[in-house]
Amino acid sequence: MLRKLYDWVFEQARKPYAEKTLAVVSFAEASFFPIPPDVMMAPMVLARPDKAYRIALICSIASVVGGALGWCIGYFLTDVGVGLMRLLGHSDGLEQFQQWYDRFGVWVILAKGLTPIPYKLVTIASGLAHFDFAIFMVASVITRSARFFLEAWVLKTWGPAMLAVVEKRLALFFVLGLAILIGGLLALKLLEH
Numbered sequence: 001m002l003r004k005l006y007d008w009v010f011e012q013a014r015k016p017y018a019e020k021t022l023a024v025v026s027f028a029e030a031s032f033f034p035i036p037p038d039v040m041m042a043p044m045v046l047a048r049p050d051k052a053y054r055i056a057l058i059c060s061i062a063s064v065v066g067g068a069l070g071w072c073i074g075y076f077l078t079d080v081g082v083g084l085m086r087l088l089g090h091s092d093g094l095e096q097f098q099q100w101y102d103r104f105g106v107w108v109i110l111a112k113g114l115t116p117i118p119y120k121l122v123t124i125a126s127g128l129a130h131f132d133f134a135i136f137m138v139a140s141v142i143t144r145s146a147r148f149f150l151e152a153w154v155l156k157t158w159g160p161a162m163l164a165v166v167e168k169r170l171a172l173f174f175v176l177g178l179a180i181l182i183g184g185l186l187a188l189k190l191l192e193h
Contacts, residue, residue, distance in 0.1 A: 031073060
């Protein structure tokens with residue numbers, strides 16, 4: 001199943017409309033969509049390394065604009081924001097994020113925007129917590145651009161050589177990615193205490 005999904009995503013990355021699809025996925029993921037843009041971005045960069053930074057720019061801009069929508073959902077549509085947090089399995093997310101904001105301020109957005117934690121949680125919780133919109137946007141531009149441009153650079157630099165390895169060991173990389181995600185979540189839980 002992983003192989004079929006990988007092949008399908010990689011094929012979509014080569015389509016003429018791939019950049020538009022990537023923009024939609026990046027925008028939606030920042031506010032409500034469950035699939036991260038990295039799933040599409042990585043194969044696009046691997047298929048067209050000459051467009052790596054253009055692809056990262058598309059991801060960054062769309063993600064930041066989508067993040068603004070996520071913030072607005074949390075700020076103006078509180079019931080919808082709380083409902084989305086609950087749907088995503090983070091019903092206590094607002095209280096956690098409020099504590100993190102009180103303790104770490106803008107560093108919460110900067111740190112979480114670089115991690116595999118769904119960015120939509122950061123955007124919605126920021127709105128729910130009434131975090132300053134201008135500071136939120138500046139932090140979002142920094143963190144999302146850093147993440148996507150770093151990813152593009154790594155894929156452009158070492159991606160083609162790693163592609164054969166990834167294709168051979170797709171299940172292993174999936175398990176490693178899942179382990180990193182779980183490790184990151186555990187580390188955040190430890191920071192709470």
